[in-house]
Amino acid sequence: MSDIKEISPTNLMLFGIIGGLIGIYISPYFPTAGALGAICAVIWGAEAVRRVAKYGLGTGVPSIGQIALGMGVIAAMFGLAIVKPLPIAGPIVALITASVIGFVIGWFAQHVIKMKIPVMIRCMTEIAAAGALIIIGYSAAVGGNYDFVRNLIPRVFDTGVMLAVFWVGAMAMLHPFNACLGPDEKQKRLLYLAGSTGAITMVIMGVAALMTLGVSGVITLALGIILWVIFYKKFWDEVYSDAASVVGTGLIPKTEA
């Protein structure tokens, strides 16, 4: 509904990029920040998925989430691995690589497959970039740093936690729109849900970080649970105000059919 004020996509994009990068760059000193940054990227990504999937991609929503993290993981590994002498440039190179991959795939979808979705190119670029930040952010929370060779390979890849980052991260991004699909879908409710799914992913990363980092894993886990409770509660508040009616039990209301 257009009469409800929504946060503009550009603001959310800035929130995702800046929040995500700050979190990732603080992660060597405070690994939990990586997961917090990734939550910013999840919220941004969920909004981008929402805009592109609104064009009637019913069953396509999960696919969009998966392709986002697929593009993201390639870009993240490439970006972090290619800048060996200057690891600090890694996340930014990954972000740019992801944007390029997303742009190319969006361009193909729009002009070769001719999907005729006006926001396709922009949204594909955005979700790929968000995917890369999600991958790096959560990995940094488990690895303790975004250094590819010294931290991520032994702590995130060799232990198999990468699969959880990839799969649960994708779910965090695609689930909000998929779960709110319908004609009365509202941005506010979706963003709270994105925060909730992002926090659940953070909890799982916290459990994994117990193994790799010890104490800072406890902080990630505890903070993740607190954030989840807050966002989940907010989501339910929105559900109570948005739903036609919330009843304890009852018969089906009479309709014309």
Add this chain to the structure above:
Amino acid sequence: MVLDLTMSMAILALMGALATIAGCIEDLESDVGSQSNPNSQVQLAPQMNFLHRIYNKAISGEPISNGLSAVTGGVVTTVLLNARFYPLMAIVIGALIAAVIYGIFATTSYAGRVASQARFKQPLYMDIMRYTTPSIIGHNFIVCFCLVAIAYIQYVILGYPFTIPFLALIWGISVGAIGSSVGDVHYGGEREFQNREFGCGLNTALSGRIVRKAESGLRTSLDNVWFCAKFGGPATGIGLGLTVFFSSWPTTIWGYTWTAMLVGVIILAVMTIMNRLVEIQVKNAYGPYKEDKEEKGAVAVAHTH
């Protein structure tokens, strides 16, 4: 770990049994929440003025949602094993945490989807939420336990070079894919449209007109599980169990040799021929799709103009 043939066969049988249970319960779990194929009609029903009391569990498709729970269980189990927990305990705790997270995803999709259908006056029934979600969690716990156990056996006993989360994820995707392709066939059309002729196909006019009343009272998702437990679930279980058994059996007997490869190819060929025979038999028995009288009339009218 090197095992003798008897022990290898025992391990294989155990894996087959675990996979059979996982497959069966996975299909039933997807039916508790009307996931996957049947979900589209549950989602559509309120739009057609057919309000209902069926759980709308839209955690994406079955492969992705089961991959989510399996990989979560795998990660938690890995962490606990690393902390020197007893394996069975580690797998149980891992599966429990994964199932609870899965349940959280389920609640958000039911609440979110119903809230997004406000204009059709679909109410959000909290009793449905309260007694269907634990059923989803319970089913998913069993699935996740079996899958992580298979991953553990493969990693620790059979010495696969992949990690437990990786193997668990692959099994999660497999069980979802098999549940979706084998199990749904025995639910989607049949239970939601059981007041129509069997196998009549779903034409556009029937969209969303699902059966909403049970033998006694209003139908809920739990009634659907009861229906699916008779055939869809077991069929899925056999599907996944056979997949695990036949994919591991040749290498267990003959090791990683060309003979095992050849036996694998022969199994594949026999199954392809059997599938074709079943298909031919079904086509002979039921024939091509018969048009309705109305449809024929419409076609005839179209031709005369």
